[in-house]
Amino acid sequence: MILDVFRQRYGSDEGVRVFRAPGRVNLIGEHTDYNLGFVLPIALDLACFVAAADSPDGLMHIYSEEKHQSREWPAAEVGSLSPSHDWTDYMVGVAHELIRAGFPIAPQRLLVRSTVPEGSGLSSSAALEVSSALALLGGREIPPLALAKLCQRAEVGFVGTPCGIMDQYVSVFAREHAALRIDCRSLESQSVTLPDDIEILAVNSMVKHALGQSAYKQRTEECAAAVDAIRRMDGNLQSLRDVTVAQLERSMPAMPGIIARRARHVVTENERVSLFVNACQRGDVERMGQLMVESHVSLQHDYEVSAPELDFLVDTAIGIDGVLGARMTGGGFGGCTVNLLLQGASQRFRSTITHAYQERFGITPQIFDCRPSGGAGEVKNFERIPTSVPLSS
Numbered sequence: 001m002i003l004d005v006f007r008q009r010y011g012s013d014e015g016v017r018v019f020r021a022p023g024r025v026n027l028i029g030e031h032t033d034y035n036l037g038f039v040l041p042i043a044l045d046l047a048c049f050v051a052a053a054d055s056p057d058g059l060m061h062i063y064s065e066e067k068h069q070s071r072e073w074p075a076a077e078v079g080s081l082s083p084s085h086d087w088t089d090y091m092v093g094v095a096h097e098l099i100r101a102g103f104p105i106a107p108q109r110l111l112v113r114s115t116v117p118e119g120s121g122l123s124s125s126a127a128l129e130v131s132s133a134l135a136l137l138g139g140r141e142i143p144p145l146a147l148a149k150l151c152q153r154a155e156v157g158f159v160g161t162p163c164g165i166m167d168q169y170v171s172v173f174a175r176e177h178a179a180l181r182i183d184c185r186s187l188e189s190q191s192v193t194l195p196d197d198i199e200i201l202a203v204n205s206m207v208k209h210a211l212g213q214s215a216y217k218q219r220t221e222e223c224a225a226a227v228d229a230i231r232r233m234d235g236n237l238q239s240l241r242d243v244t245v246a247q248l249e250r251s252m253p254a255m256p257g258i259i260a261r262r263a264r265h266v267v268t269e270n271e272r273v274s275l276f277v278n279a280c281q282r283g284d285v286e287r288m289g290q291l292m293v294e295s296h297v298s299l300q301h302d303y304e305v306s307a308p309e310l311d312f313l314v315d316t317a318i319g320i321d322g323v324l325g326a327r328m329t330g331g332g333f334g335g336c337t338v339n340l341l342l343q344g345a346s347q348r349f350r351s352t353i354t355h356a357y358q359e360r361f362g363i364t365p366q367i368f369d370c371r372p373s374g375g376a377g378e379v380k381n382f383e384r385i386p387t388s389v390p391l392s393s
């Protein structure tokens with residue numbers, strides 16, 4: 001139980017409250033959020049839990065169970081800390097933003113337990129940010145959108161990743177049993193009920209190529225360059241979200257090839273999100289699968305954020321009976337694929353993909369069932385907090 005660990009660590013578990021924030025898998029709409037477009041993630045059972053209690057010694061204590069690492073500072077100094085370039089930055093960054101938003105930080109003892117595998121593209125960072133923010137708030141009210149934006153600012157400003165809003169937003173707003181279609185400009189969202197006869201599985205390639213971080217920033221710059229180029233030809237325009245396929249086709253010949261391809265991914269991906277939501281509402285699972293594969297191809301060739309391991313997992317998956325579609329999910333350059341299966345196909349899928357991946361790369365992939373879970377909040381029933389990362393297959 002998390003309380004036992006807390007007691008062992010800090011001597012007492014009096015007054016402990018636990019806050020949870022889920023990781024996510026994005027069904028479709030990749031690299032569209034920072035272009036103010038559309039995304040369709042679901043929150044996962046995999047989540048980050050932060051157990052918190054007041055600290056009598058004036059210090060802020062943090063401890064990560066997975067990393068077996070701890071850190072402490074005088075609480076009054078947390079607001080002036082600089083980044084240490086490790087996991088603590090997510091928490092300190094959030095503390096900075098809370099202070100800035102008018103929520104002073106009290107001395108606390110915090111214990112972090114996360115079942116979201118790090119570097120897997122399932123958004124372990126947003127889960128840590130959002131659960132930490134709730135723990136640091138300790139019950140003080142904040143509007144959910146302000147919470148999501150504050151956590152995104154912590155990641156952009158303090159951690160230094162120029163990410164969009166998708167991960168933090170879905171971690172806060174997710175609803176059980178449904179995907180969330182988020183408009184990343186208006187920041188409004190709708191629940192999208194998924195057909196009954198499908199299963200969603202994430203396959204972790206277990207690799208994370210170093211290129212990812214710099215490439216992500218580069219892609220944001222390339223998208224900005226595409227907006228500038230299209231604006232010069234076609235008038236007023238704020239982001240690639242505003243570009244239609246026809247407008248894109250007109251402007252492509254005048255843009256450098258690479259910029260044109262980046263823009264084509266974003267414009268067509270936004271369209272695929274709408275088509276996917278429509279197919280979902282009609283229960284057209286074949287079409288949903290096709291759109292996922294189209295998304296992958298576009299990410300692979302136009303946006304160039306895939307990796308040989310991800311391409312192999314997708315190619316293998318779509319050859320397995322009962323698999324409707326597959327694609328890389330998250331930022332790319334490693335991490336997970338998301339797979340859409342007909343109900344009943346998962347056992348065959350798990351064994352076939354595991355053997356094929358082992359044979360090709362010598363790596364055993366982790367496989368996760370993705371059932372849409374609810375968004376972040378306080379956990380009252382401690383019995384429901386998992387003790388460790390769920391095992392694959």
Ligand code: GLA
Pocket residue numbers: 029030031032033034163164165166167330331332
């Ligand atoms: C990362 C970022 C998100 C989003 C995805 C790509 O997960 O944190 O904001 O941009 O990549 O869709």
